[in-house]
Amino acid sequence: MSLTLASIVDRLGGELLGDGGIEVRQVATLDRASPDTITFLANERYLSRLKTTRAGAVIVGRQLRDAVDVPRIIADNPYSYFARVSALLNPADEVQPGRHPSAVIDGGATVANDVQIGPCVIVEAGAVIGAGTQIGAGSYVGHGCRIGEGCRLCPNVTVYKGCFIGSRVIVHAGAVIGADGFGIAMDDGRWIKVPQIGGVRIGDDVEIGANTTIDRGAIEDTVVEEGVKLDNQIQIAHNVHIGAHTAIAACVGIAGSSRVGRYCRIGGASGIAGHLSIADHVEISAHTLVTKSISEPGTYTGAYPFEANRDWRRNAASLRNLGDLTERIRALEKALDLRKKGKQ
Amino acid sequence: MSLTLASIVDRLGGELLGDGGIEVRQVATLDRASPDTITFLANERYLSRLKTTRAGAVIVGRQLRDAVDVPRIIADNPYSYFARVSALLNPADEVQPGRHPSAVIDGGATVANDVQIGPCVIVEAGAVIGAGTQIGAGSYVGHGCRIGEGCRLCPNVTVYKGCFIGSRVIVHAGAVIGADGFGIAMDDGRWIKVPQIGGVRIGDDVEIGANTTIDRGAIEDTVVEEGVKLDNQIQIAHNVHIGAHTAIAACVGIAGSSRVGRYCRIGGASGIAGHLSIADHVEISAHTLVTKSISEPGTYTGAYPFEANRDWRRNAASLRNLGDLTERIRALEKALDLRKKGKQ
């Protein structure tokens, strides 16, 4: 497939500078672009690369309107414009309606006509699958699940019974939705299992990464609101509630019953302890453990600053004495009478 | 299903205060209870919510015996009592003995009569599966595995050859038991694989979370003793030994050959380095890396305290100079003659 710049601007808007008849066949990075590709620049730091790119065209922001001669599209948000162009040039694989003969679909399931069910898929009784949805090879859809329209479950996904998934949801391979939450009660030297009778509710337009796990609720549901984007290997515990349009990077763990607001951004391998509440528009840095609720938007961080091992050894050893060091500073201040009386 | 309070106390003990004829149909949280549900209060912090609950009945501890008028059951351990009530009201899905025709069961496997084998399950030669066990769709049971009675393997579980699983074990979807441990030897610029010839032994009444991995031993076995509870996405390396009734939260990694005691509680995303020994009754906080053996019960912690990013930047920068700061304090003390001579 190829598109002229004129036809792109026709569909997506933006201002075209240069020859609208130029055809592009694919998107590319600045460095490896060829004349039949279109690239973009969202970060002025890479401006020098833009000047040497071999791309046939480029998408830039308003402030770079006149920075280069390359045929270009001026967009308010070059990265999202680029995403749209790429989607035009790389349309998703078409749904091929049908049920592979090796799939095991219970007679009590309700599957829309134009659903694509791959080989070795299992759909249990009472499940409902909406129009245009694809269920990848080897995936399991449990009893009474409801999956909306236009979803894509990749291969080897597991959805336990009674879970609800909205429309246009993408679930990557190996993800597990609705496993039992980690509910155990110590009783006379043994753990008793607390039945996990809640479900999982996933909103529209959510994307769930490979091998991510979202547990069912203990009593009420675990909820992931619309537009949430989850990377790979994330763990969402029982009764967590993730607000709409929040994006969570890989390897994050969110403990039971915590609520995360809307439009949050959670960095990789960070964690949120249980029973907390995180406001909207909060950003958590990578490798940070959140141990208290956060009521104000902003960025929060708690990663240990890495350094050469010999430096770390010395500083970390001092860290183990930091409480003592603080008292020694107080004693020094007292000796020098530097601190106001009565103030500690 | 519904139960009268009298019948609950009949089966589970405890003291009933109020009308024993009241029927409850389900368990509920304090806040969302309706009159046909039973709830519980384990934490006095939520006492005010108890006073406004619409629940038909409540389970409370002795100290709250007279705190409310609601019909109630007095129990020594309200949370475990609640778990038992919930199990009465929400019995596990019954095993439906039979082998789905799409399952591939080797003629050399020994499968008890009342086992439930789901669609697309593979059971290899020499495997033995005990009575009342369920094997979920798409799961794989390797050559010579032994799985006890009353187990539940959820869909898409993989058990490599020669692993041993006790009775009443639950394994959630995507879990992998018995993959090769990470044994490699550097030899002349290339890694050589060290054959992993040990197995995995899982005791009775263990629960293993979704996408958790338990590697086989390098030479001897990796061992998870009875009653251990593992949350999702945990990594147990080769030759690890987990003592009975230890509970491990999600995303924890335990490196090779470490031994964890009995009745330990390991917080989410924490880690235990290799070749260590952790005593019984040790509690590890979330996001803590244990780098030395622990011989005394107690709670151990090593998470960086998170804060607003601007505060973190300032404090983390100082942390990189903490060794120097310590020496500057010593110099100050020396100048003021505050430290005893000869003491560092």
Add this chain to the structure above:
Amino acid sequence: MSLTLASIVDRLGGELLGDGGIEVRQVATLDRASPDTITFLANERYLSRLKTTRAGAVIVGRQLRDAVDVPRIIADNPYSYFARVSALLNPADEVQPGRHPSAVIDGGATVANDVQIGPCVIVEAGAVIGAGTQIGAGSYVGHGCRIGEGCRLCPNVTVYKGCFIGSRVIVHAGAVIGADGFGIAMDDGRWIKVPQIGGVRIGDDVEIGANTTIDRGAIEDTVVEEGVKLDNQIQIAHNVHIGAHTAIAACVGIAGSSRVGRYCRIGGASGIAGHLSIADHVEISAHTLVTKSISEPGTYTGAYPFEANRDWRRNAASLRNLGDLTERIRALEKALDLRKKGKQ
């Protein structure tokens, strides 16, 4: 199977001291060896155990040549020698060429004659699978994938379309190769998906652990060079490049577009932020977050030193005030005139 010491030295080299006719049947640890086994000692710390071992033979380094009387093989690298002996005694399961009738292999796939395809495997159109490769039960090989010779894909592996896997690659159960990278662009309050049109290229002799995920590139490919060894539950984001012979322990996450050099060793649960470059021969300690590029070989660390919770509480509280403490030290120094003027 059993081997005489003489035949071992015949095949693998090394110096034999003692009776070459002694037969060993299996490898063993020092402590649990029996007379028909061979063990090894790589670390002099365990020398005392060597003196009491019941092993029939032992592999030791040159410096321990005369430390014991046990029949022994002297090797430059006892651990890699041991690995080779174990491989002789424990040969990998033989490939059993054939396609299980339950496998679904598209007519447009090219599968060499001596490939072993397990039950419920799916191979899509355009895929090419080389000689001697095994595809484990329930695994999925997407459209146009190329898998080399002598590979072993364990059960329930997912390889998305268009990925390239070299020869002699081992992929453990639950691993996911080629899922979409986490590419999203915020646009007017909603995330837009950025098509992930790159692929994944895995070099020869790579091993990939259970439930590890390697995302496809956004535009160009994600690359794992030859001889890389990846433990379980690792996350490799889009456009990451891992240099040859690097070994990565479990639970590590590497964010998008970062480059890791050759012969690096990355400790468990550590992380590398996005768009960084790590030199060859760099060692990262466990639980360390790397936030800047590293240009020099060496060991880098950033884990918080764990301690008893009461000590941690005190030290962590002081850590939150460390910036202030630094200023208080400066003030003390100024009062005592200890710091040179103009120096901060």
